[in-house]
Amino acid sequence: MVTVSVIIPTYxxxxxxxxxxxxxxxxxxxxxxxSYSTDETVSIAxxxxxxxxxxxxxxxxxxxxxxxxxxxxxxxxxxxxDERVTHxxxxxxxxxxANPKHGGYKLNFPHFxxxxxxxxxxxxxxxxxxxxxxxxxxxxxEKLQCTGSIGKLRHPMLHYTYKGLQxxxxxxxxxxxxxxxxRFEKGERTTWAKLVIKPCYRFFSSYIVKGxxxxxxxxxxxxxxxxxxxxxxxxxxxxxxxxxR
Numbered sequence: 001m002v003t004v005s006v007i008i009p010t011y012x013x014x015x016x017x018x019x020x021x022x023x024x025x026x027x028x029x030x031x032x033x034x035s036y037s038t039d040e041t042v043s044i045a046x047x048x049x050x051x052x053x054x055x056x057x058x059x060x061x062x063x064x065x066x067x068x069x070x071x072x073x074x075x076x077x078x079x080x081x082d083e084r085v086t087h088x089x090x091x092x093x094x095x096x097x098a099n100p101k102h103g104g105y106k107l108n109f110p111h112f113x114x115x116x117x118x119x120x121x122x123x124x125x126x127x128x129x130x131x132x133x134x135x136x137x138x139x140x141x142e143k144l145q146c147t148g149s150i151g152k153l154r155h156p157m158l159h160y161t162y163k164g165l166q167x168x169x170x171x172x173x174x175x176x177x178x179x180x181x182x183r184f185e186k187g188e189r190t191t192w193a194k195l196v197i198k199p200c201y202r203f204f205s206s207y208i209v210k211g212x213x214x215x216x217x218x219x220x221x222x223x224x225x226x227x228x229x230x231x232x233x234x235x236x237x238x239x240x241x242x243x244x245r
Contacts, residue, residue: 003028005073011035013081021048033067061136089155103148104129114218120211172229180236203227
């Protein structure tokens with residue numbers, strides 16, 4: 001019988017972690033890897049699983065790879081604390097893994113913002129993979145890799161990603177430093193053209209190409225903040241170039 005491990009990385013997610021844990025109780029194993037939270041995250045998690053790993057955070061890939069090495073299931077599903085597996089998705093996962101045709105599966109994530117799900121601002125992300133041969137690479141927007149072909153599940157994973165405008169902007173600014181440092185280490189350098197063109201393209205892609213305009217004011221806000229995040233990334237890369245970090 002196929003077994004499933006769920007891995008949930010956390011840091012100060014007391015307000016969200018219980019919902020995530022309740023949504024994955026169907027799993028054979030639940031692993032919470034925590035970066036030494038200072039709130040009630042760990043004590044809440046202990047009510048649902050005995051497998052809690054404490055590890056100082058260095059980057060997203062290393063954190064998840066550490067948990068992946070501890071997993072015992074045939075398949076691994078990665079879930080963030082602000083995400084929820086619906087009953088429809090749970091049933092689809094069970095049916096798919098009873099006779100899998102691929103080595104990994106992407107899930108669709110409609111983001112939640114301003115009290116609504118933005119179905120035109122969503123991402124398809126690889127989250128369900130065979131454990132053997134799976135690994136993460138990249139420091140910020142870490143990339144999950146697996147052996148074999150990749151399919152896609154129909155039912156979405158609910159993602160309560162935006163906890164308010166200020167939190168959203170702060171998150172983008174924090175990620176911008178990670179992304180800038182990663183690009184700087186690879187030898188990339190910014191230009192004035194990138195400072196203008198890259199944010200504009202991100203806004204155009206989010207609002208027009210992906211259809212964010214259909215999500216009303218929330219869609220406009222998300223497109224604008226995404227563009228701001230890209231702008232911050234290249235501003236910070238410029239600072240690194242000048243040794244001003």
